[in-house]
Amino acid sequence: MNKPPLTLYLAAPRGFCAGVDRAIKIVEMAIEKWGAPVYVRHEIVHNKFVVDSLRDLGAVFVEELDECPDDRPVIFSAHGVPKAVPAAAAKREMIYVDATCPLVSKVHIEAQRHADNGLQMIMIGHAGHPETVGTMGQLPDGEVLLVETVEDVATVQVRDPEQLAFVTQTTLSVDDTIDIVAALNARFPKIVGPHKEDICYATTNRQESVKAIAPKCDAILVVGAPNSSNSKRLVEVGARAGCAYSQLVQRATDIDWRALDGIKTMGITAGASAPEVLINEVIDAFRDKYDVTVELVETAKENVEFKVPRVLREPA
Ligand code: SF4
Numbered sequence: 001m002n003k004p005p006l007t008l009y010l011a012a013p014r015g016f017c018a019g020v021d022r023a024i025k026i027v028e029m030a031i032e033k034w035g036a037p038v039y040v041r042h043e044i045v046h047n048k049f050v051v052d053s054l055r056d057l058g059a060v061f062v063e064e065l066d067e068c069p070d071d072r073p074v075i076f077s078a079h080g081v082p083k084a085v086p087a088a089a090a091k092r093e094m095i096y097v098d099a100t101c102p103l104v105s106k107v108h109i110e111a112q113r114h115a116d117n118g119l120q121m122i123m124i125g126h127a128g129h130p131e132t133v134g135t136m137g138q139l140p141d142g143e144v145l146l147v148e149t150v151e152d153v154a155t156v157q158v159r160d161p162e163q164l165a166f167v168t169q170t171t172l173s174v175d176d177t178i179d180i181v182a183a184l185n186a187r188f189p190k191i192v193g194p195h196k197e198d199i200c201y202a203t204t205n206r207q208e209s210v211k212a213i214a215p216k217c218d219a220i221l222v223v224g225a226p227n228s229s230n231s232k233r234l235v236e237v238g239a240r241a242g243c244a245y246s247q248l249v250q251r252a253t254d255i256d257w258r259a260l261d262g263i264k265t266m267g268i269t270a271g272a273s274a275p276e277v278l279i280n281e282v283i284d285a286f287r288d289k290y291d292v293t294v295e296l297v298e299t300a301k302e303n304v305e306f307k308v309p310r311v312l313r314e315p316a
Pocket of ligand 1 (some may be wrong): 019078101201229272
């Protein structure tokens with residue numbers, strides 16, 4: 001049977017970032033060092049395939065620290081945790097390893113530094129996302145004000161408009177955040193913030209690469225999880241950059257083939273917590289149905305690598 005031709009634009013960079021890579025290594029090395037089970041507070045990264053693979057090695061995923069026994073090691077996820085969490089683990093004399101991405105830790109340090117300088121903090125982020133909860137939890141309850149939209153900026157109640165600073169979640173939409181930061185600067189001209197925002201290199205690069213492929217594509221699939229903030233942003237960026245059909249899929253079985261009927265060009269990318277094996281699975285599914293020509297569209301090169309904590313580099 002003759003398969004219809006399909007040009008598949010493969011975005012690069014895509015998939016795993018340095019923070020995700022490090023967090024997964026931390027769990028693997030902890031199991032190697034201390035044996036199973038090793039407890040992990042929250043999904044180490046937002047990807048079911050990754051979580052299931054680590055569970056097979058002996059990781060036990062829980063949502064809260066009080067679900068962990070005192071005598072087993074616990075790892076905190078890449079998204080970061082409120083200060084109260086490591087404090088509670090230390091009080092219980094547990095072994096704990098913090099897999100918070102260093103770029104999230106950098107935001108935690110910024111928030112603390114501004115508070116030490118007497119500034120009230122505003123966080124631009126998504127309510128309830130573990131990274132937002134972790135960053136807001138660096139300061140006492142109620143000290144950090146959350147804004148999610150430009151509209152929120154108009155109504156946020158601050159102590160003193162002259163004594164303010166802001167930080168952002170690392171996985172936001174770059175374009176939306178520019179607008180929110182502009183609204184903050186317009187309402188509070190003295191507000192102190194990072195040079196641009198705290199959005200990380202991986203989020204920025206993945207959004208740029210989707211923008212590059214979107215105008216050429218009849219459809220875009222983003223491989224990623226529904227609870228992955230950066231993956232959901234990629235879907236939005238793809239749609240806004242001119243692709244009529246931009247969808248999230250966790251794996252090849254999620255592809256809605258009927259919706260793709262008649263396409264000639266396809267874009268594929270993946271969120272920072274999606275492994276390459278799932279991207280290849282999706283590409284293979286297209287090869288089964290189409291005569292595929294893959295074109296790599298590379299908009300940046302990445303060579304970022306983060307070291308695992310020293311405790312895992314030392315012998316047991
Ligand atoms: S997306 Fe960015 S902040 Fe999040 S783990 Fe990856 S590098 Fe770190």
